[in-house]
Amino acid sequence: MPEDRTAQSDNTEKTAANNGSSRWISIVGTIASLGILAFSVYVVAQVLATLNYAQVLTAIRATSYGQIAMAIAFGAGSYLALTFYDAIALRHLREMLPYRTAALASFSAYTMSFTLGFPLLTGGATRYAIYSRAGVSAGNIARLVMICSLQFWLGMNVVVGVGLVLHPEHIAAIDQLAVWINVAIGYAVLAAVVAYCIYVGIGPRTFSIRGVSLTLPGFKLTLAQIIASCCDLACASSVLYVLLPQNHGVDFLSFAAIYVVAVTVGAASNVPGGIGPFEATFLKALPGVSAEALLASLLLFRVIYFLGPFLLGLVLIGGHETHVRLRGISGKSSGPDTPSR
Structure with missing residues (x-):
């Protein structure tokens, strides 16, 4: 006793x-x-x-249809890569759902969380509404959200690490650190990613978060996660990159690293869509681009990458809910003894 x-x-x-x-x-x-x-x-x-607002409008009008078309194409590529976040997580959790279900849940969840913020609430609720009807338990939906978040941060670390190693001077405009310190941080970040891959590759790794037990994906699935995440980030940063005015003087790899830093700052601020901190990061990191031209590109970016997909996501969710309800009504009206199609 x-x-x-x-x-x-x-x-x-x-x-x-x-x-x-x-x-x-x-x-x-x-x-x-x-x-x-x-x-x-x-x-x-x-x-x-x-700010000269007339010049902002002039910069928006100066953006060519070719730039807008490329931005839309890269945005589609980013959201396509995002669907593999859910597909990989479902495979790890041994949930044998068709890809179209993963694609619908992923696209709808990310359009909600990117635009409205509060990803655990908005994206999590959207995934629950779709996956629970497909027979996925609440526990596995929570695990899926954790795996997708981990996947996103793995890719972010790889992109930032490579950017810091190859072009540390551009990140120095943001963090105000010496170039050699940024290079050292870049190598440390990449080493941490490699160490993590080795860690999950040696054997099953299980931990618990708020009562939910999660076994981490193994080595092969982790590599697939990193590839999908890097493709997503490359496409997402390309949306804004192609909207910038000509002769901005920033190579794509450096820009992608700056983009990831901006996303991280926006996420850390907990502001819906990272609005404000996201823009402030680019204003500090790209002094060679006029504020008017940069804000014009950022406005177009938010319309193409956030607002457009958000509206499409609402339509898809509404169509899915309508289909489910109509199918339920049809099933009830057919009766238990009458076969329904």
């Missing part, structure tokens, strides 16, 4: 310590998010105070 009480006391103390740590992490995260948001507002406000 004394031993039981001691064990119970130890567990209580550990639980209290974990709760205290989580609380402090949450507080630090909130302060960091507010700091990023405040700095971004300051940067954007400075630019807007001296």
